[in-house]
Amino acid sequence: MPNKILVIVGPTASGKSALAVLIAKKFDGEIISADSRQVYKGLNVGTAKITHKEMNGVRHHLLNVSDSKKQFGVVDYVERAGKAIVEINKRGKLPIVVGGTGFYVQALVDGVIFPDVRPNLDLRKKLRNKSAEELFKILKKLDPSRAENIDIHNTRRLIRSIEMAQALGKMPKIPNPKATHRPLFIGLTLPKDKLRQHINARLSRDLKRGLIRETRKLHANGLSWKRLEEIGLQYRLVSKYLRGFISKKEMTEKLKTELWHYAKRQMTWFKRDKRIRWFDPVEMEAISNTVENFVSAGDGGIGPPIAVLETAVIPLN
RNA sequence: GCGCCGGUCGGAUAGUGGCUAUUCCAGCGGACUGUAAAUCCGCGGCCCUUCGGGCAUCGGGGGUUCGAGUCCCUCCCGGCGCA
Numbered sequence: 001m002p003n004k005i006l007v008i009v010g011p012t013a014s015g016k017s018a019l020a021v022l023i024a025k026k027f028d029g030e031i032i033s034a035d036s037r038q039v040y041k042g043l044n045v046g047t048a049k050i051t052h053k054e055m056n057g058v059r060h061h062l063l064n065v066s067d068s069k070k071q072f073g074v075v076d077y078v079e080r081a082g083k084a085i086v087e088i089n090k091r092g093k094l095p096i097v098v099g100g101t102g103f104y105v106q107a108l109v110d111g112v113i114f115p116d117v118r119p120n121l122d123l124r125k126k127l128r129n130k131s132a133e134e135l136f137k138i139l140k141k142l143d144p145s146r147a148e149n150i151d152i153h154n155t156r157r158l159i160r161s162i163e164m165a166q167a168l169g170k171m172p173k174i175p176n177p178k179a180t181h182r183p184l185f186i187g188l189t190l191p192k193d194k195l196r197q198h199i200n201a202r203l204s205r206d207l208k209r210g211l212i213r214e215t216r217k218l219h220a221n222g223l224s225w226k227r228l229e230e231i232g233l234q235y236r237l238v239s240k241y242l243r244g245f246i247s248k249k250e251m252t253e254k255l256k257t258e259l260w261h262y263a264k265r266q267m268t269w270f271k272r273d274k275r276i277r278w279f280d281p282v283e284m285e286a287i288s289n290t291v292e293n294f295v296s297a298g299d300g301g302i303g304p305p306i307a308v309l310e311t312a313v314i315p316l317n
Numbered sequence: 318g319c320g321c322c323g324g325u326c327g328g329a330u331a332g333u334g335g336c337u338a339u340u341c342c343a344g345c346g347g348a349c350u351g352u353a354a355a356u357c358c359g360c361g362g363c364c365c366u367u368c369g370g371g372c373a374u375c376g377g378g379g380g381u382u383c384g385a386g387u388c389c390c391u392c393c394c395g396g397c398g399c400a
Contacts, residue, residue: 012354035354036352036353036354036355037354046354047354071351071352072352073351073352073353074350074351074352074353075351076351100354101353101354102349102353103349103350103353104353106350107350107351112350113350114350114351115350115351116351117351118351119351119352132357151348151349151356151357151358153356153357153358154348154349154356154357154358155356155357156352156355156356156357157349157356157357160350160351160352163351164351174350175350177350230352230354230355231354231355232353232354232355233354234354235354236354257342257343258354259354262354264345264346265353265354266354268346268347268348268349269348269349269353272348
């Protein structure tokens with residue numbers, strides 16, 4: 001009989017963290033963050049990482065688990081988060097996966113199996129300066145079937161694909177995912193203008209809380225500008241400001257639009273998943289009832305997750 | 318009032334006679350199986366139900382020309398200079 005798991009997703013600044021704590025309190029849960037940047041130590045203000053106080057006694061997992069100089073990817077994430085879930089289950093508590101990184105959520109909750117091909121840094125270095133066209137040719141030679149379905153402009157994917165073809169040969173088959181839990185998906189969404197407002201308000205809050213100071217400190221502690229750029233959004237833009245490439249005003253304006261773009265990309269990802277039941281964050285009671293039903297339902301073990309039976313609200317329109 | 322420069326998609330910009338008016342940003346949509354806050358793609362005047370087709374368009378009006386965003390005249394608007 002699969003264990004139940006609650007999943008809370010939504011775009012940035014939609015109120016996931018706060019909701020998660022309330023739900024966790026009410027249903028005796030523990031939280032597993034699903035955020036590709038909050039896994040790093042030291043990235044606090046810029047990732048809007050929940051504070052100790054805000055946690056309000058609820059146990060959180062997958063926060064601050066990696067050195068920000070190192071890359072921590074999906075596979076690392078799934079491994080550690082999977083363990084956390086097992087522990088939570090052992091304690092008899094409800095695991096609540098909360099985050100905005102759709103890829104991580106999917107990988108964890110649906111049990112995506114990644115082929116065992118670690119990043120090959122030597123190979124990547126060699127391929128780094130090749131054009132998309134050249135990479136495509138290489139891939140085609142190694143494995144034409146793999147080449148067929150790839151985005152021929154996306155050099156990063158192209159390189160990864162070459163990496164896999166080289167390690168595995170011609171083997172385009174993707175193993176089926178193995179889900180071990182029965183999830184309920186809650187999605188948080190807001191009308192466009194409202195969400196935009198929230199994003200901007202949070203940005204000015206973070207600026208006040210020392211976003212710039214934090215970024216400067218990270219660099220002083222050895223995070224290269226390159227790495228800060230790669231981490232993205234606030235860290236990228238602030239590092240540009242710190243190097244004098246852009247003014248503070250440009251930084252702020254640019255951040256507003258880039259954060260908005262980010263939120264839209266998140267929604268594009270989540271909209272696809274028809275299991276998600278969408279709510280406005282103010283509908284606390286409705287959300288609570290939905291979770292209540294899910295948690296208390298006698299578990300037949302078989303059958304579709306209840307979420308599928310409901311019609312999803314079309315978000316953000 | 319005179320002179321000069323300029324008015325091209327929401328903003329910025331290319332285009333100084335020839336056939337499909339450029340690029341960037343914002344906007345909208347989308348992809349995503351080991352960098353995912355990353356990376357990448359599409360749309361973008363109006364109308365038709367799609368492939369596709371139809372009609373427009375470069376401040377307004379008029380003109381030159383086989384052909385004009387590009388040349389001429391005139392008007393309007395903005396900037397600068399001189400009065």
